[in-house]
Amino acid sequence: MGYYFLMGASTQTPEEFDKEFIEKYDACIERAKNRCEEGMSEMACINFATNRCETFLGTKENPIIK
Numbered sequence: 001m002g003y004y005f006l007m008g009a010s011t012q013t014p015e016e017f018d019k020e021f022i023e024k025y026d027a028c029i030e031r032a033k034n035r036c037e038e039g040m041s042e043m044a045c046i047n048f049a050t051n052r053c054e055t056f057l058g059t060k061e062n063p064i065i066k
Contacts, residue, residue, distance in 0.1 A: 021063050028053035 012020070032049035040048070058064035 021057070022060060025053060025057055025060060028057060 029046075029049045032052040033045055035052075036045035036048055056064070
């Protein structure tokens with residue numbers, strides 16, 4: 001019974017997980033945009049940021065769960 005209580009305290013609903021993932025993903029994109037090289041086009045910078053974040057986090061449709 002105590003084990004179930006401890007496990008239940010750390011679980012998230014799918015909606016909470018989605019919200020938290022989107023917040024982390026969006027923050028990652030903003031941080032990665034700061035790493036774009038000078039002179040890089042806006043589209044190239046967005047692609048760079050997206051690829052970088054998807055490597056670590058997955059996509060919004062298919063997150064990497066750790």
